[in-house]
Structures are given as C-alpha cells and as structure tokens.
Amino acid sequence: MPEGHTLHRLARRQQKCFGGREVRVSSPQGRFAAGATVVDGMEFHRAEAWGKHLIQRYRDGARQQIVHVHLGLYGGFTELPVPMGEPIGQVRMRIVGDEVGMDLRGPTACELYTPAELDDLVARLGPDPLRRGADPERAWQAIHRSARPIGALLMDQKVIAGVGNVYRAEVLFRARLDPLRAGRGVGRAAFDELWTDLVTLMRIGVRRRRIHVVRVEDDYGPGSYAPDRPRTYVYRRTGEPCRICGTPIAMAEMAGRNLYWCPNCQR
DNA sequence: TCTGCATGAAAAA
C-alpha cells in the first residue's frame, strides 16, 4: 500500500475529514499515549505528505504541535464512522472527528515532532514528484554523478522522495532502462523522461488509489488507463511473459528489495 | 489453519 501516492491521498483525506476542526486523539494501544495526550482536543490544522511521510499539524491558539507518521511496510489508517466503537487489535493512534474517525495500526513511526525535527526530515528528502514546486534538478545532480545503479538510486529517499519498489520497477520498464545501469550512465533526456513519467504515474496513483501504469494499448488496443485491466508490467510477475515482447520477467535483489524487470526490453 | 511474504527504512553489525 504505502508508496508516496498513498500518503498524499491520505493527507488529503485527513485534511478533508479533520482540517480546521477540533479532534479527539488517543492511543488505545498505549505506544503513542504521551503524544496523544498533548494533541487531544486541539484543532487539526492541516495534513501534508513529504514523500512517504505524513505530517499533521495541530494548533490551539498560539500553541502548535506536529505529529510525524511513517507507515512503513504495513502500517495503515482505517476510516470508521463516529461513533467508532471499541478499537480492534493494536491501534497506535485514534483520531475522532465530527462524522468520521481513523485508526492507525502498524506504523514504523508515530511521534511528536519539533519544528527542527521537521526541518531535518525535509532537508534529507529528495524532491517529491507529487509536491508542487518539486525541483527535479536536485535529483538529476544526485543521479548523474553516481556510480550506483539507477535501480538503487530510485529507492533512495534522499534522491527522490516517495518512490517505492513498485514505481521503481515500473518506471524503469516504461523507460526501457536496465536497472543495473549506473546513474552516471543515464542521460539527461532519459532522466527527464523518468521524472516526467513519475509525476504522471504517481498522480494517477493518488487519483485511482492504486498503482496503475499499464497503458491499455499495450494489451487490448488503443485507449487510456482502464480500471479492470492489468496494472503493472513487471512488478511481481517473475517468469510471466513480458507484456511487450513475451520474454519471461526476471527477478533479483537490489537495494534490499526484490527487483523485477524484462531482460529483453530494458537495456 | 498455517506459513511466508509484502508497495519501508532505521539500527545493528
């Protein structure tokens, strides 16, 4: 679930449900009890995403508080109508608004942040394709002088924020780039195409709530992205035929994660 | 019912 598009979607949803309103915040499981106590009863000012990080801002008059959430591999928010009923399982944070509430389970991080900590976070993240004003030049600078493979660079949040294992594999396939190619071997034109495609694909991800990168014409004739069609070219398709050339999709580990690619299309 | 794996990343080694 959680690559950058999930977090941006979530930020929007929380903004809509809670933005500008007073909320009750608790930690039924207890591991965020101290933080929950601090923001409980404050106004949920706004929510925003930076890559895969969710930032919530609360305020109460002049008093302001920041909460930082990172979902990790399997964290997630569940939305429920109010009254929400007893928490089920390990609920790290519960936010209750006027009509709906959300339960957070399994996050890697859920903690109060100081403004300085937020500054540090933002400073160590690369440009986020989903944020307005993101500067791809910073990513190009990191990539074009690096000896690391482009497949590893794309997973590095310091290079580009918000890209995860699915977008990495799919965007490289669409660019017909060999994941093993060194960053410094990626030309300016190829990089520009990569960045532009990420912006396009991740926006589709936010809108459709899922990663969908397969063009209909690649399977079923002309058209755009269609809801019930295959959504990926290579991700988790080991051994299955490439949708373009029929070559079996390959898998190997890179940057600690399974990487999928077509050895024929991607050179 | 049980097992292993997963769209992540910090910390340890």
Added chain:
DNA sequence: TTTTCCTGCAGAG
C-alpha cells in the same frame, strides 16, 4: 548486509 519493527493477506495444505 542483516535484523527488526509487527499487520494483512494470498496461497498452501
């Protein structure tokens, strides 16, 4: 590079 965090689900049996 490996371990750890610790949820949900698909596939096996």
